[in-house]
Amino acid sequence: MADTATTASAAAASAASASSDAPPFQLGKPRFQQTSFYGRFRHFLDIIDPRTLFVTERRLREAVQLLEDYKHGTLHPGVTNEQLWSAQKIKQAILHPDTNEKIFMPFRMSGYIPFGTPIVVGLLLPNQTLASTVFWQWLNQSHNACVNYANRNATKPSPASKFIQGYLGAVISAVSIAVGLNVLVQKANKFTPATRLLVQRFVPFPAVGPAGDGADASGPPHAHPGAPANRHVHAGEIETSQLEPEIARATSSRTVVYNKGL
16 A cells, blocks of 8 residues: 555656646746747746736735745745746736835736737827827827836936936927828828828837837936846846857856846
8 A cells, every 4th residue: 555655646746747847946037048039038928928917916925925935945845846937927027126016007017018009009090180199109108108117227216307308208209200200291292092091000110219219218228238137127137158159259248138128
């Protein structure tokens, strides 16, 4: 009987191990290897995963407690790497890494697609009036600015005037370019109605591009090799020895900061 029980336990343990291909857990580190495009791509998908928007308050507390237990070496037996990775994903998606406060749902990285997509659709609507063009450009830049501010590096406070300056610059730039291009397209007599409609569909792209540079002024400056990550959610750090050879040769720094996306 004892041999049978031992065999059954070993089989169960083997099955549990085989059912999970999660790598060994590392607190504060990405789950997927950052030395390959595929690993960085999967990491990016983890960041924008909208399923974390539906995590309950109880599940969030459990995830935070699980990570605290791991940090202090008091994990209960049977906790798997998959559970630890899942807990870290939930915590990083919802709580600000500096303040430990919940980030407002529309401004989380995981909320960028569900809350940002309607804005993109609005920007691309055909036959827009002056009022609708101004409204969608303003809404887009406001959303971007709020995302940047909500995910800012809170360890290095920036004055509110810098945020306001960047926000106003982004809005004015986007609205001016969008309205100006729409006026030019409307006055272009050589365009057929179909061509005019097609060109108008592309007006939002040059409008949001330069404005995006202005919106970045609402947050910390861009990361650069050897500098600390300015936005915890957007940036990560990797040793140059783990990079592709052609990229590693371009810098003398031991570590570089990279943009995780968005």
